[in-house]
Amino acid sequence: MPLGASAQSENEPNDNTGQANPLTLGTARTGDIGGAPCASGSSDDFYVVTLPNDCAISITNDVSATAAGTIRVYAYNSGGGLIFSDDFSTGAGGAANSSTATRTCMGAGTYYFQLQRLTGDCYSYSFTVTTTAPIYANDLEPNNSIGNADANPVLAANTPTDGRLNFSYQGSDNNDYYRIQTSGDGDVTFTLSAENVAGGTVRAYIYNGGGGQINSFDAAVGANSIPVNTTATFNCYGQGTYYVLLQSIVGCGISYQLSYSLTPTVFANDIEANNTLATALALGHNSYSEGHLNFSQYGDNNDYYALTTPVEGTITVQMIAENAGGGTVRVYLFEGSGGQINSFDAPAGANHDDDTTSASFDCYGQGNYYILVQSIGGCGISYKLKYLSTGAVYTNDAEPNNTLGQALGNGVLAHNTFTQGHINFNYYGDNNDYYYLQTPGEGTMRLTMIAERVPGTAGTLRTYVFNSGGGQINSFDASAGGSNDDDTTVVEFECYGQGDYYLLVQSIGGCGISYKLKYETVPAVYANDAEPNNSFGTALPLSVASFAEGHINFNHFGDNDDRYVFTTADDGQVNLSMIAERTPASAGTLRIYVFNSGGGQITSFDAVAGGSNDDDTTNVTFSCYGGGLYYLLVQSIGGCGISYKLGYTLTAPVFGNDVEPNNTLGTAVVLNPDSSNAAGHLNFNYYSDNSDYYRVNLAAAGSIQFDFSAEAATSTTVRLYLFNSGGGQVTSQDAAVGGSNVPSITPISFGPYPADTYHILVQSLGGCGISYRFNCNDADNDGTCNFFDLCPGGPEPGTPCDDGSACTVGDVITLGCACAGEAILCNDNDPCTTDSCNPLLGCVFTPSPDTDNDGTCDLTDGCPTDANKTSPGNCGCGNPEPGATCDDGNVLTINDVIGANCQCAGVPVSCTVNGDCNDNDPCTSDTCDNNVCVFTPLPDGDGDGTCDAQDGCPADPNKTAPGICGCGVSDADSDSDGTADCTDGCPADPNKIAPGICGCGVSDADTDVDGLADCNDNCPNLAGVQGDACDDGNPNTINDVISVTCQCAGTPIGGCTENLTLSVKLDGNPTENTWQLWDASETTLLQSGGFTAGQANTTVNVPICVPVGCYHLRVLDSGNNGITGGGYVLRNAQNRRIIDASLGSFTSLSEIDQNVNRNFCVPIGAINMLGVSCDASRLRTSPVYCNAQPGATGYQFWIYDAHGTYNRRVVTAGPSLVPSTLNTNPVPLNVDLNVRARVALNNVFGEFGAACRIRFVQSSSFGEREMEEGDVMEVVVPSMSLYPNPNRDGQLTVNVDGLYVEDGTTLDIDVYDMLGKRVHAERGTASEGRMLRTMDLSGSLPAGIYMVNVTVEGQLFTQRLVMQ
Secondary structure: OOOOOEEEEOOOOOOOOHOEEOOOOOEEEEEOOOOOOOOOOOOOOEEEEOOOOOEEEEEEEEEEEEOOOOOEEEEEOOOOOOOEEEEEEEHHHHEEEEEEEEEEEEEEEEEEEEEEEEOOHHHHHHHEEEEOOOOOOOOOOOOHHHHHHHHOOOOOOOOOOEEEEEEEOOOOOOOOOEEEEEEEEEEEEEEEEOOOOEEEEEEEEOOOOOOOOOEEEEEEEEOOOOEEEEEEEEEEEEEEEEEEEEEEEOOOOOOEEEEEEEEEOOOOOOOOOOOOOOOEEEEEEEEEEEEEEEEHHHHHOOOEEEOOOOEEEEEEEEEEEEEEOOOEEEEEEOOOOEEEEEEEEEEEEEHHEEEEEEEEEEEEEEOOEEEEEEEEOOOOHHHHHHHHEEOOOEEEEEEEOOHHHHHHHOOOOOOOEEEEEEHHHHHHHHHHHEEEEOOOOEEEEEEEEEEEEOOOOOOEEEEEEEEEOOOEEEEEEEEEEEOOOOOOEEEEEEEOOEEEEEEEEEEEEOOOOEEEEEEEEEEOOOOOOOOOOOHHHHHHHHHHHEEEEEEEOOHHHHOOOOOEEEEOOOEEEEEEEEEEOOOOOOOOOEEEEEEEOOOOOOEEEEEEEEOOOOOEEEEEEEEEEOOOOEEEEEEEEEEEEEEEEEEEEEEEEOOOOOOOOOOOOOHHHEEOOOOOOOOOEEEEEHHHHEEEEEEEEEEOOOOEEEEEEEOOOOEEEEEEEEEEEOEEEEEEEEEHHHHHOOOEEEEEEEEEEOOOOEEEEEEEOOOOOOOEEEEEEOOOOOOOOOOOOOOOOOOOOOEEEOOOOEEEEEEOOOOOOEEEEEEEEOOOOOOOOEEEOOOOOOOEEEEOOOOOOOOOOOOOOOOOOOOOOOOOOOOOOOOOOOOOOOOOOOOOOOEEEEEOOOEEEEEEEOOOOHHOOOOOOOEEEEEOOEEEEEEEEOOOOOOOOOHHHOOOOOOOOOOHHHHOOEEEEEEEEEEOOOOOOHHHHOOOOOOOOOOOOOOOOOOOOOOOOOOOOHHHHOOOOOOOOOOOOOOOOOOOOEEEEEEOOOEEEEEEEEOOOOOEEEEOOOOOOOHHHHEEEOOOOOOOEEOOOOOHHOOOOOOEEEEOOOOOOOOEEEEEEEOOOOOOOOOOEEOOOOOOEEOOOOOOOOOEEEOOOOOOOOEEEEEOOOOOOOOOHHHHHEEEEEEEEOOOOOOOEEEEEEEEOOOOOEEEEEEEOOEOOOOOOOOOOOOOOOOOOOEEEEEOOEEOOOOOOEEEEEEEEEOOOOOOOOOOOOOOOOOOEEEEEEEOOOEEEEEEEEEEOOOOOOOOEEEEEEOOOOOOOOEEEEEEEOOOOEEEEEEEEOOOOEEEEEEEEEOOOEEEEEEEEEEO
16 A cells, blocks of 8 residues: 555445546555455456546555465446456565556546456455656647648747647547647757657658648657757748648657747748849849749749849849858849849858858940849758949949940040040940040150059950051050059050041950040151241242251151251351251151252261160261252151251351452452452352452562451462563462461562553462452551551550550550550548559559547547547547546545536635534544544555455455355356366366266266166167167168167168278268168168267278168268268278269268169179279360270260269260260269269160269360261160070070169060060169169970060160070
């Protein structure tokens, strides 16, 4: 019997269900079973119990018998149907034995128990039934079908519901249906907690709204009434109605608790329907749209979107997608008509951790497009979609402009104005953009194309140039930089005439290119000539001493004939000047023909037309030209597009022309050797007119004598024939003709001969263009013919002369043939000088003395010996004037003054008692004596002027008060520092009153605030001492320390290979000087911290170590007065000078010219200046020399002032330079300069050699003249070099020098293999006319031969590279 239960005995009869005793749960029923001798005598006992709830029951039976045996307990349902049976046995020998049987699945209701003996005779028992209630409540019945579920309330999300399965042996209840409604697409998670006494399994089935099974899962049932939780998650559930069926597949009497939750998608759903192009949703630019794919078990797998791109460019589509188990979304792009263009796949991140995929599609035009989103792997995907249209950098062109005809309407290109356009958007459509332009003048057409494309790879545009008739003239290719990083291409086409042209822009590589295009006409320097002038009949007039301008060979070698006509007013030399230029870099050549008036060619000459619009001047001179008409013809014989300026001048002969005709004895001109300077011309007009006759009348027997002057361009000889009156030749004499138009004088003497009329014939023996003169006889050589001489033997009246007196001016010969001048006036307007004139010295101004030193000289001083007066006044010199104070010497008077009578007198003093007398002087004793005041001085023991009664130091003649130091000790402050010497520890040092650290006279200052006084600091201007680590502030150096020169400097990073020494000769203010070393990018590489006071007036050698490269040195002076008496020199390790600034001067900054070509490079070259050109003074007309190099193709001299006033580089053909030939930017005189030289081998220049000092002290004038032999034309030739070449390690340095470009200009460097394929490309920048760039080719180029091209502003440089 269970513990604590009160037993109830059976009531007989209870042998059938109708007689069954009621059984109280938990209360034992006792009884016996069997025949006699048992009390009941019955073999069966029936009991009935009603279970109010589903439960499990435990049957406990305590059985005993007379012998061992078994009682069986049968259980029946209320209808009498057998449910189960359990056996309960006694112990051994029938001893009492208690055992328990448990049965689950008992539903609420009435049950019958039958106890029946199986063996033995008589049994006693104690029978008890107890219940175990389920954990979870029962479900709402009926819910055994979908129909029941629809009638019952919806099972809400996240709200558990309880239920039971397979209780009640009264009938089966193994179907529990529930209806759920999901609020959105997502993952549904079911949680089922189940239990019973013995354990088991529940299966859950999930159906869609139509009743079709979707999923199922099994859930374990916890035994011993301990619930077990099972969770199952199902993906891809769309929003809607679902059913859940729970069934037990193992076990009965199960109670459970069911709940579900919805895990929503990360992104919201799209708006349906959008499953076709027609129902596509609008997708805004750069705006996300969200959507779902393949929820509701793989339905709805088409989401369409419509979009309109705002610009042409690249479309970037971004897909962000997720689901529970991962998958893949495919995104399709369609054009506006529905044709597919592109697609891409995007992963959907698993575990609802979204993945982002972006895909860019190039070359999309502006317009309408569609996007289709589909899942190609996985269901239940949510996504976020957007697109971004990345526009081209430049705007679109005005369409249509696809033909020459349309160019006139839409493609007019203004001069020097950019227009913008697009090529090959809409997938290679629109690949023709035409433009029309009108050049404003003749010149070079410069086209600038700036192009880009959104894709990362570059593209290529080709631009064609057509003439007005549509014929192609030129074309060029331009790179379109990728990633919207535009590239600029500038090309120049030469020799374009004024007129109409067309441009066609096409892509030959890549789509989606935007560009910016402009054209400029680079005009010729000089204006065009007036056409037509292509024949003698249309020749343009050319005025003397003026220029005409014109064009040759524009319009692509058209118009190559320009003619001019000019008339010379007289005989002489015709000087033709042709100044010509062309825009192309290469020079051209003009030929100028000279014709006479009949059209016959006389001569010709060639003139250089300088390239790059840098005109060249050619001056030629043609002698022997007579006055008259001439023609010029200008033609190009080399190069097109030449503009020029043409002019002529006429150099008249030295002497005038003769009077024509005088070609016969009968037309001879009268000549008087004493009075006539007759002149004439021979052989002008090219050897015509070679006979000039003159008639001389010899009145008496004697000689015909005169000097004969003659000149021409080229020296020659004339012959003078003498004929008598009968025409017979008497004699002849030759006279020299001076060349270079410098007359030669030949004395002519015929005779003596008898009186007669003679004729002289002048003829040239060779040469033309001769002018001559018969110089009249001038016995005294005063320039006046004897016949007209007023002062024979001396100069003529009015001739300036010198009379030998410094007291006259304007000396001339008088009519009396004497030399006299006008007397000068000597007056300096100073009353204190005596003015006079000395014939030897001129004006003399003698200062007057100032005897009394009153500042007024004696000449103007009325009292020259009275320093107090400059005039006598009323009382005379030496006497004071009335009213002045004085002393009359009478102690009995007071207030003494000078009276009107010029006498000193005072007012008498009278008294009766002592009190009447008071002179207000504390150092007198005042008494009245006989009615007269007496003032007796008191004693003054130390004689210092202060009586003892008033003297605080009566025994100290130097003090009247003790003061700071007391009587007998001076209060002097010798150093004026405010502290008396008696208390001043440093009485002679105005800056200190105690010796301090450094002692008197030496400052205790710590200038660099490093805690060490300057007197003990070997680097007082720099924190720290020599050898201490420091930071020079330069990121390009390491191991910075304070040097012996007190400079913080480190070792340059990158390999210190070049050891230099900067020697600085300092002045008395060394702390004012610092220096800086810049690298080629003008970044400070090294710099000093200043020199110390202890280095004053010494030479300090500063070691510098740098890598190979180019540098710029700057020396500074903060005192703005340079290095007085000093300077500096920069040398390399071999003591060869690079910069010598040991002479000259500067103010605050010394450096080579701040603009261009100022950097020096190391290592320096081997070329040296020769001795005569090194550290010497040279005439500017004298050459400077460097040592010659075998095989040299050119030399370059660098002349510069290290202090920055001059900087010039000049290329020569040989190892010498004549400085006086440099017309533009000539070398200065009397300036200490540096000169260096370098040599070119195979047209590639090396580095400059060592520097020398040079000073040019004299120059001859170059003037406007033709270039002569020995003159050097200034030509700076750009050059390119590669090193090392051949190359092994791939580190290649490219050097381009001599560039005429602005700093920062970009140079394109391209490396091509021998098949023409570009294998490497990069860019460099120009600085100071040079580009120096090191490229890393290691690992990228196999051994072989390559071409390296460098392009800058239309110039191309090429060198061969050998990779080993």
